[in-house]
Amino acid sequence: MKNVLNNTKKGILMVAMLATVMGFANEIDGRDLRITALTINNVKEGNLLSIKDINGSTLYTEIIEQSGSYTKGFDLTELPDGSYFFELDKDITIKTIPFNVKSNIAVFDKDKETIIFKPFVQKHNDLVYITKLAPELEPLKINVYGLYSSGASELLFTETIKGKENIERVLKLERGNYKIVFNSNDKTYTKYINN
Template sequence: MKTNLKFTAMIAFMFATVVGLAKEPKLSLLTEGQSKSLIVELDSENSKTLLKIIDENQNIIFSEKISASTYTKKFDLNELENGSYYIRLDDSLRTLIYPISVENKEVKILKRIENTKPVFRKKGSMLFLNLLNLDGTDVKIKVLDGNNRTLFSEVIENESIVTKAFNFETAHEDRYTVVVKDGENTYYENIVVN
């Protein structure tokens, strides 16, 4: 019965993730004669997306919070110096990074990098964690109390779907932080017990 329930939960998580990722941002490049333009089109179910353009020194050139489900913006790149830049789109489920190269009058999108984020769901005194870990990297999970003491620690190896449930029903009044480290990315979720 437990195996059946766990299998059903994993299938539901995968389905929800696939549906959530079905409408993804589109990035198209337009060059007309001597002008360099980049058009970002966003068509997403997520209503909160953060768009950034970052240079190779990690300086933010442009930043905008997008709350509409459809978004289109044209960027004039004529004033950019030659070099490497990044278009970064962050929403609640993932981070998309598009490295671009600007050389003379030519702009190229080099590749697409996608990092899925863990999904946290609170229900009463329970906190549920789901993470799609397709590259199979080790996932480190910790629970810290308000004084930064580690109450729980686990490393999950070679799992493509990481699911975990935390029960705070008998926990003392405090602010707890669940830390999930997936490769180079670290995510935090806070829960307050009153």
């Protein structure tokens, strides 16, 4: 008899818990169903994640706080109809993840994801080594400016390298301060060198 009462109490408790859970499930706001989870593997602390529109205007920016795997929910359906992309700016690459919003529905286009390789600069004594991977043979424009204590700058060297998949340059710089500006893939990158 004692076991029957215990089992009955457990059964009533289970039914009460199930009813409570079902009650919460019915109260889920419709907006929660529109959240898109973005997961990106192999991120590093300090990487920059942005959402941009097709014109390149930045709508959202976040600095990644932890290395490893990044996951976050975004309600992309609140954006006006149009084309957008996530941009993950890493040390030597920029990954773009395009998506479209139409009638409050966000759709990703995996086939149009791209990776752009940024120029890599390394200084050793008075030599500056510049490398860039250009799988689409995209050109790289290099401008080297001398920076002076008066605040003035002077263009000392300019070159556009075209038609190469592996771009490599070595520049010899005298003592001084320099700004190297790179243009490639419709983006500008700047590196300062103190020699």
